[in-house]
Amino acid sequence: MSSVLLTDLTIFVLSLLVGIEVISKVPATLHTPLMSAANSIHGIVLVGAMLIAATANNPLGYILAFVAAFFAAMNVVGGYVVTGRMLKMFRRRAAPPAPEVTAPAAPDLTGAAPSEVTRSGEGVR
Amino acid sequence: MSAFGTVIQLVYLAAAACFVIGLHLMNTPATARKGNFVSGGGMVAAIVATLALIIHDGTVTATGWIVLLAGALLGAGAGLYSARTVQMTAMPQLVSIFNAVGGGAAALIAIHDYTRLAGTGGGVPESTTVTTLLDVIIGAVTFSGSLIAAGKLQGVIPSQPLVFPGSRQVNAVIAVVAIGMSGYLISTVSVAGLIVVIVASLAFGVTMVLPIGGADMPVVISLLNAFTGTAVAMAGFVIRNDALIIAGALVGASGGILTKLMADAMNRSLANIIVGGFGTGDSAAITAAAPGAGVRSIASDDAAIQLAYASKVIIVPGYGLAAAQAQHELAELARLLEERGVDVSYAIHPVAGRMPGHMNVLLAEANVPYPLLKEMEEINPEFPRADVALVVGANDVTNPAARRPGTAISGMPILDVDQAKSIIVIKRSMGTGYAGIDNELYADPKTSMYFADAKTALAELTSAVKAYVG
Numbered sequence: 001m002s003s004v005l006l007t008d009l010t011i012f013v014l015s016l017l018v019g020i021e022v023i024s025k026v027p028a029t030l031h032t033p034l035m036s037a038a039n040s041i042h043g044i045v046l047v048g049a050m051l052i053a054a055t056a057n058n059p060l061g062y063i064l065a066f067v068a069a070f071f072a073a074m075n076v077v078g079g080y081v082v083t084g085r086m087l088k089m090f091r092r093r094a095a096p097p098a099p100e101v102t103a104p105a106a107p108d109l110t111g112a113a114p115s116e117v118t119r120s121g122e123g124v125r
Numbered sequence: 126m127s128a129f130g131t132v133i134q135l136v137y138l139a140a141a142a143c144f145v146i147g148l149h150l151m152n153t154p155a156t157a158r159k160g161n162f163v164s165g166g167g168m169v170a171a172i173v174a175t176l177a178l179i180i181h182d183g184t185v186t187a188t189g190w191i192v193l194l195a196g197a198l199l200g201a202g203a204g205l206y207s208a209r210t211v212q213m214t215a216m217p218q219l220v221s222i223f224n225a226v227g228g229g230a231a232a233l234i235a236i237h238d239y240t241r242l243a244g245t246g247g248g249v250p251e252s253t254t255v256t257t258l259l260d261v262i263i264g265a266v267t268f269s270g271s272l273i274a275a276g277k278l279q280g281v282i283p284s285q286p287l288v289f290p291g292s293r294q295v296n297a298v299i300a301v302v303a304i305g306m307s308g309y310l311i312s313t314v315s316v317a318g319l320i321v322v323i324v325a326s327l328a329f330g331v332t333m334v335l336p337i338g339g340a341d342m343p344v345v346i347s348l349l350n351a352f353t354g355t356a357v358a359m360a361g362f363v364i365r366n367d368a369l370i371i372a373g374a375l376v377g378a379s380g381g382i383l384t385k386l387m388a389d390a391m392n393r394s395l396a397n398i399i400v401g402g403f404g405t406g407d408s409a410a411i412t413a414a415a416p417g418a419g420v421r422s423i424a425s426d427d428a429a430i431q432l433a434y435a436s437k438v439i440i441v442p443g444y445g446l447a448a449a450q451a452q453h454e455l456a457e458l459a460r461l462l463e464e465r466g467v468d469v470s471y472a473i474h475p476v477a478g479r480m481p482g483h484m485n486v487l488l489a490e491a492n493v494p495y496p497l498l499k500e501m502e503e504i505n506p507e508f509p510r511a512d513v514a515l516v517v518g519a520n521d522v523t524n525p526a527a528r529r530p531g532t533a534i535s536g537m538p539i540l541d542v543d544q545a546k547s548i549i550v551i552k553r554s555m556g557t558g559y560a561g562i563d564n565e566l567y568a569d570p571k572t573s574m575y576f577a578d579a580k581t582a583l584a585e586l587t588s589a590v591k592a593y594v595g
Contacts, residue, residue: 002250002252004365005252005362008361008362008365008367008370011367011370011371011374012358012361012362012370012371012373012374013374015141015358015370015371015374015375015378016374016375016377016378017378018145018374018375018378019145019148019374019375019376019377019378019379020378020381020382022145022148022149022152022375023148023375023378023379023382024382025149025152026148026151026152027152027153027154027500028386028473028475028481028482028485028500029154029473029482029485029495029498029500030151030154030157030482030485031383031386031480031481031482031485032216032220032478032480032481032482032483032485032486033151033157033161033482033486034148034151034379034383034481034482035220035346035347035350035379035380035383035480035481035482036216036220036223037147037148037151037160037161037164038148038350038354038375038376038379038380039220039223039224039227039350039353039376040161040164040165040168041144041147041148041164041168041372041375041376042227042231042353042354042357042372042373042376043168043227044140044144044168044171044357044368044369044372044373045227045230045231045234045357045360045369046172046197046230047171047172047175047366047368047369048230048231048234048357048360048361048364048366048369049193049196049197049230049233049234050172050175050176050179050193051175051178051179051234051364051366052233052234052237052238052364053179053185053189053190053192053193054179054182054184054185054189055184055237055241056186056188056189056192056237056241057186057189058244060240061237061240061241062188062189062192063192064233064236064237064240065189065192065193065196065237066192066193066195066196067196067229067230067233068196068229068230068233068234068237069192069193069195069196069197069200070196070197070199070200070203070226071200071226071227071229071230071233072197072200072226072227072230073196073197073198073199073200073201073204074200074201074203074204074207074223074226075200075204075223075226075227075230076168076172076201076204077200077201077204077205077208078203078204078205078207078208078219078223079204079208079223080161080164080165080168081204081205081208081209082207082208082211082216082219083161084158084161084165085208085209086213086216086486086489087154087157087158087161088158089213089486089489089490089492090154090157090485090489090495091489091492091494091495092154092155092494092495092496093494094460094492094493094494
């Protein structure tokens with residue numbers, strides 16, 4: 001085994017252990033964003049796609065580099081954006097209810113409107 | 126190493142540190158957003174450094190620049206569009222697709238490297254060949270397997286296990302072909318041989334995921350996530366890039382941990398899930414069973430009064446809630462109860478939803494504050510103090526039969542719903558859950574069944590609470 005490979009293997013195993021240590025502490029509440037965040041991190045494969053584009057010099061190489069760049073860029077951009085979108089929704093206290101939250105349910109609720117009024121009236125009292 | 130090369134390597138190291146710190150910050154919801162920014166910052170730095178590196182080296186041809194930029198821009202656009210528009214209920218599909226493209230890109234890197242070295246006429250070093258083959262196999266299996274998983278989650282491919290006679294033998298043959306050809310390639314350079322490995326691996330990904338049922342998806346997605354990470358790490362070995370190795374290992378660890386947590390939460394071994402079976406998807410046939418003796422049903426008025434005059438209510442949401450897209454109606458009802466001074470919290474089983482933690486995201490989207498979302502170990506001791514446990518679309522994870530040996534779900538960790546003072550179950554029929562067995566909770570004298578679709582039922586309950594006790 002070459003010393004280069006040995007070094008790489010060392011880095012791999014230690015990173016794996018660091019990963020296990022850090023990720024074991026993530027609460028179940030955040031497991032979906034965690035998986036999505038891990039997803040964005042493997043978007044680092046874009047770096048690999050850029051490096052193979054640098055050595056491509058024939059049609060096959062160009063096709064492989066193009067598809068790899070497409071896949072990797074989709075992975076990295078989509079991953080970070082969707083993780084951010086999810087994490088933004090986690091709030092300690094309920095924000096003022098957004099109008100679209102109640103809107104879809106409204107038509108089925110016959111009689112909901114008058115009681116709504118009574119309820120707010122009580123609040124004033 | 127030149128000074129320039131050293132700087133690039135240091136940037137990669139900093140990026141790797143950012144990934145670790147970013148993941149570390151995800152240990153509480155309060156710092157998780159910052160974690161995403163730190164991790165994203167590391168990613169931008171690594172990409173900019175690589176850009177500087179390839180400009181500095183000057184080996185990229187004009188066509189190379191065009192394909193790279195066109196690919197990256199189109200890919201970024203596709204990623205941005207899907208991330209912005211995806212529904213939270215469709216999150217598992219999107220994560221699956223990102224797994225697929227990540228694994229696919231990793232495999233392509235190895236394929237490119239191999240064909241380039243083979244094209245130069247020189248040999249491919251043995252150590253490179255092994256990692257190349259591992260990258261190609263894992264990456265290709267992840268690519269096709271994740272696409273099938275996404276198809277199943279989206280409902281494009283039937284979600285019940287698809288098994289045809291002899292499918293296991295076919296699987297075994299494909300695996301033998303891939304491994305045998307890989308063995309041959311270690312000593313011989315052959316692009317045709319590599320193509321055989323690629324095709325066999327893609328086929329294996331398909332035949333591996335097809336027989337796995339929809340309810341096992343949390344495990345499958347986690348496993349494919351671990352595969353993607355490993356494939357990316359292997360790509361790092363192939364092109365000698367430490368950033369890829371470290372990032373890939375981190376993702377591999379994350380996917381591995383989640384796979385284990387999910388399998389434990391279902392009380393099933395990974396092998397058992399991959400091989401298939403258990404319910405085998407025909408449980409739908411039994412769902413016509415009529416309400417049995419001893420099962421009490423309840424009207425919306427009674428249920429509303431019970432909820433409104435309770436002092437503590439625990440809501441138990443399950444996949445049925447997500448399937449009916451009723452999380453907003455549930456949050457609305459809970460807010461109404463809270464305004465009346467009822468102590469409301471949510472009991473989330475680890476496998477509620479279609480991917481790890483999915484239910485939490487759906488409820489967070491419906492504006493439920495995260496401190497109310499309780500994990501199983503945290504909420505179980507609270508059930509005896511709850512006046513009402515409201516079960517919405519959850520089944521097997523509430524079945525007390527799991528505590529006894531000898532049932533299909535024996536030993537599965539469950540929510541202690543039966544210990545609440547009274548229980549209301551919202552459910553469309555007396556149909557069984559994924560495990561295909563009757564839920565003993567429904568026959569409990571404390572339990573009342575509210576037979577309706579989750580969305581309708583919750584809307585009715587909300588208006589009943591408003592009308593009768595408002």
